[in-house]
Amino acid sequence: MSIIKLNNQAVKNATSFGSISSLGSMTFIKKLTASSSATLSFVDGSDGVVLDDTYKEYLFTYNNVHGATDGANFEFNMSTDGGLNYNVVKTTTFFQSFNLENNTNSGLTYRTGDDLAQSTNFQKIITDIGNENDENGSGYMQLFNPSSDTFVKHFIANGSTVLASPGNSNRFCSGYGNTTSAINGIRFQMDSGNIDAGDICLYGIA
Numbered sequence: 226m227s228i229i230k231l232n233n234q235a236v237k238n239a240t241s242f243g244s245i246s247s248l249g250s251m252t253f254i255k256k257l258t259a260s261s262s263a264t265l266s267f268v269d270g271s272d273g274v275v276l277d278d279t280y281k282e283y284l285f286t287y288n289n290v291h292g293a294t295d296g297a298n299f300e301f302n303m304s305t306d307g308g309l310n311y312n313v314v315k316t317t318t319f320f321q322s323f324n325l326e327n328n329t330n331s332g333l334t335y336r337t338g339d340d341l342a343q344s345t346n347f348q349k350i351i352t353d354i355g356n357e358n359d360e361n362g363s364g365y366m367q368l369f370n371p372s373s374d375t376f377v378k379h380f381i382a383n384g385s386t387v388l389a390s391p392g393n394s395n396r397f398c399s400g401y402g403n404t405t406s407a408i409n410g411i412r413f414q415m416d417s418g419n420i421d422a423g424d425i426c427l428y429g430i431a
Contacts, residue, residue, distance in 0.1 A: 249431035251284065256427075259420035261293070267427050268308040269409040276409055278372035280429035285366045285411065287351075287384070287425045294418030295356040296389035298339075300347040301366070303378065303402050304410030311412045312345040313378075317400025319349065325392035343403065347414065350398050351384035354415075355391055361423065362386035364396075371408035378402035 255274050257265045267285075269276035276283060290299055302311035319339040324331035339349045351362040364384025371378050382398040402408060413425055 252280075252429045252431070254427045254429055256424055258424040259290070259422055261419045261421055263419055264412050264414040265420065265425050266308055266410060266412040267425075268304070271308070274427065275429060276371060276411070276427075277407070280431060281370050282430040283368045283371065284428040284430060285368070285413075285425055286428070287365070287413070288363050288423060289361045290351065290354065290363065290423035290425075291361045291421045292354050292356050292415045292418055293421045294415065296353050297356070297415040297417045298349045299351040299354060299362055299384070299413065299420075300349045300416055301382075301411060301413045302345075302347045303371075303408045304412070305404060305406040305408060306410075308410035308412070311347070311410065313402040313404055313408065314343055314345055315341045315348055315400055315402050316343055317341045317348055317398060319396070319398045321352075321394050321396050323388065323392060323394035325388070325390050327392075330392075339398075341400065347412075347416065348398065348400065349396075349416070350382040351386050351396050353386065353388050353390070353394065355387045355389040356421075357387075357391070360387040360389075360391065368408070368411070374405055374407060376405065378404065378408050 303313040320335045322333045354362045366382040369379045379401045
């Protein structure tokens, strides 16, 4: 097996030259910028947003998300009715690695209080974000085949944050929306206070 570079974009494993095919590309769709915003929502067909069967995978990147409330959690939910309700039933898992600036505590832990078991609640994806001027959280979330009318809707999220403690933490979350209805809306928010600053970008992956 060898590693082969294609079109200066990515690498792919190949067992023979006959197995090489072109890779999909990432297409920018929409950017939302927070300014003391209660929520940021991406709804298919609204203001240039595409969140349908055009792509089998969608990628959200969130950059320098800064909350108004110290120690607030950045979270999301899904909609099946064009953004009227964000209440999809979800089952998820959540763990973290962390290290405080003063080096008094560090570790790798599962966070039972941050996962969901058949719940319509918003899912936390970055937790305990500090609100000092230089503190924020950044990361990404992958959403797979949201328009399927056969399968549940899987997602994977990863985020790095400056903790309110302060220190650094990497949060890992994955799970699925337990619905065979098409997901056509995603909403991001803080669980307390506004999103003071930051941007979220949406990409489609062919």
